Amino acid sequence: MKYEKILDNIRQKAAQIKRPLRFMELCGTHAEAISKHGIKSLMPENIKLITGPGCPVCVTDQEDIDIIVGLAIAGISVVCYGDAVGVPGNLGSLEEARRNGSDVRMVYDVSEIVETHCNASLRKGKSNLVFWGLGFETTTPATAWAVAQGLTVFSSHKIFPPAMEILLKNKDVKIDGFINPGHVSTIIGTQIYKQFKIPQVVAGFEAMDVLRAVDMLLDQIISGKTEVQNEYTRLVKKEGNKKALKLINDTFEIVDSKWRGLGVIKKAGLKLKKKYQARDAEYIYRDIIKDIKSKIKPKYNACRCGEVLQGMIESRECPLFGKICTPDSPQGACMVSTEGSCNIEYRYEK
């Protein structure tokens, strides 16, 4: 379907519905696609696209950041994905720790470190290198694979659907439909979303995918349905990726988890199972971590990342945005990651 045609459809359907509608996307890559292609500006007046807690770096709790930075400062080698190194914590960021002499390495792919370090260190039988496992269901299987290869992991992994439930319960956030994350859904499938009685479309990341998702959400609203539709059929299957899910279940146990902005969410985090205790940084370095936690003095920060993550305010409504908080000098997580809504808004819309 051509762009003009689908935009016409969206305009007609929005006019038919009349009332204001707020659709929330739940993935940083969707936020990026929407900004990059100027999709918000193409929407009819009564459709507002809002950003949810879909950036894993952004929703990672301050305490996890402080612990991992503390471990790096304590002399333990820390390996992580590139977008996590700049997140500021009470002890500074991993990047600052690196500049001060700590061993902090970035990878695009955890197997890079498994290849170069893990096998050699296994032969020596000792390793003081920790991989910071971060992300939703899309990166969790890779971490699980790395654990199986013998890598030591500090897990900040999160499970996405429980956060959707919290958003729906928040009376300060009005949501008329979700654009569900395409690549998280590749792993977890589409059926798990059925528990949420709200129009939902699992969507891909091209401009056309997002427009089709909006069109499908409008169809659901007009017909009074609350279904889970799959727009991203070229990749996402109903049952998800069973191999990846099995690997996750074998390696991790589900725990309550603190999310930035959303607080503690029941059954929304993943920690290593006891059988992998010997590879669990939280167990191995428990004394150092206890020490780090006791010494943390939270600094006051006017950053409103927590509200941005719930779609309660837009990035530009934060007093720090674009003034003292920029991608070069981020004051909060949402400005650090290229998937963070403040970073995206700064790059494309400021």
Added chain:
Amino acid sequence: MSSMKGRWRGWHGIKNNLDKKDMCLAIPGKILRIKNQLATVDFNGIQKEVNISLVDIKVGEYVMVHAGFAIDKMDDNYVDELKSYEI
């Protein structure tokens, strides 16, 4: 429609994307060779080793690659679909 920049414009930027180390980046590619858990994947000219332990895949098929891992197989007709995103 000058503000609409989203049409499929080939594979520009993929090299840049592969050089970045951001975790949430996903790129589709074609399987060229398979050796145990690793496959050589072609991202339209740029080849990279990808871990395929999460998928059942054959040479010639397309996968979505996320943080160095193929997270699932893509429909064979997906390239045609992407190319159809013309304004």
